[in-house]
Amino acid sequence: MKSLLLTLTTLVLVAVQIQCAITGQQYCNRYMCITGQHDSDKNLDTYTLQPPSGTNIPVSQFGWIAIGFGTSMISTPMIIAWPNSDGSITLSQRKTNNHVTPTVDSNPPRKATLLSSSSFSNTSTTSISFTLPSNSNTNSTNLIWAYGNKNPGSSSASTSNLAQHLASGNTQISLLANSLPSPTTTNGNGNSTTSNRPSSSSNPLSDSGSGLGGARGGTSKTVLIAHVACGGIATMAILPIGILIPRISRGLTMKRWWFPVHGALNGVLAFGLIVAAFGIARANFTGGFNSTHRKLGLTLFILSIIQTLLGILTHWWQPKHRLQTKSGRGPVNFLHMLLGLVVVGIGFGTVWWGLDEEWERWSGTGAPSVGWKVGWGLVVGITALAYIGGLYLLPRQLKMEKERRHWASSISNGRGHVHRNGSSSSKIKSTGSSLPPPPPPPVHHSHSQSRADQPQTSQIPHSNTALPPPPRRLPPRI
Secondary structure (H helix, E strand, O other), rough: HHHHHHHHHHHHHHHHHHHEEEEEEEEEEOOOOOEEEEEOOEEEEEEEOOOOOOOOOOOHHHEEEEEEEOOOOOOOOEEEEEOOOOEEEEEEEEEEOOOOOOOEHHHHHHOOOOOOOOOOEOOOOOOEEEEEEEEOOOOOOOEEEEEEEEOOOOOOOEEEEOOOEEEEEEEOOOOEEOOOOOOOOOOOOOEEEEEOOOOOOOOOOOOOOOOOOOOOOOHHHHHHHHHHHHHHHHHHHHHHHHHHHHHHHHHOOOOHHHHHHHHHHHHHHHHHHHHHHHHHHHHHHHHOOOOOHHHHHHHHHHHHHHHHHHHHHHHHHOOOOOOOOOOOOOOOHHHHHHHHHHHHHHHHHHHHHHHHHHHHHOOOOOOOHHHHHHHHHHHHHHHHHHHHHHHHHHHHHHHHHHHHHHHHHHHOOOOOOOOOEEEEEOOOOOOOOOOOOOOOOOOOOOOOOOOOOOOEEEEEEEEOOOOOOOOOOOOOOO
């Protein structure tokens, strides 16, 4: 009896030890499930890729499925798998240095081995399992994932061509977690089996089909749309309009109606939306500044702050100094105009790289359609042509500014006296405006004198105040 109890106790302890030696976690979205397991005794990791629970994809409709160990497609070791028509499974380890079709990696950092006993593909569904040597960080493993619905049509791991994925994204799992699910799965023979692994009541990494598993705290697709809306409206609409209005209007009129419009658009609306887009991204998406889109977004955020401060400095504080031009503009004015063009250009670039490298990672709907990039090109082209057209009005703007300066100077040099050029001016009362009033209207000549006989005398503007007579020359003293 004692020996029987000892044997049973030993078996229980061995079973518990085996159970505790294998840990892991599962991540699922509406396209695929990734189950990662870590065997601490063998120092071996096992990954199983399969359709989500309740979704059966027969081999005739299955394309390919893949995971990568990193946060971005670039320079990330990937394992791509697909079933073949004869029921076999192909594993292909690949890598890429850009957002293009990855090529075969002849020397991967970890060699994947297909688990033939656990992998199958039949008329019901497909499940692919493989093992890898464990890496140093099993507590927090960054993964990218992708699913394509077009099968390569070849069992060759090195020469098969891959069609673009239908959906992709990234996530993070802990291979040391004790939250492996216990779903009912279908094995290669079509029989239902139940796993005895411990299950977690809730999977914090599941995105409930949103395709945003890499976002912090199970962020929904609504957050992604909010980020895109704020950034896209600011950079593709408000900022371009905000620089075109002053550029064109100053060449058409001397009225400053454009200034409050320009300040409201760029200094308030666009700046506020850029700050909101940046804050949403920092609060909800992991990975840091590891892509061109994110680096440009950070640059845009910083330059927008500087540009707003320069705008305030330019339009509300203009001390006179020796570097000012005749028009009253100084280095800060020109820096403000130049930086405005730079900010608009960086905004365009941020949107382009967001479409090119971020949308497919976070949206779960694959790469954006060509129409989005065509629309981007149209906005950029129209903005560039409109700004160049505004530069065509620059000589007219400079001429009008020169005429106004000349007239304002003639007003300030005399109070109703006749000048050498034959013009005259009346005493002008200060109106509190920084801009002088428009030039006076021409004088109406007397009907008693013909135009040919009219002497070249001064033209006196209409005024309610009579001009003082010119001083008389007194005779010399005797």
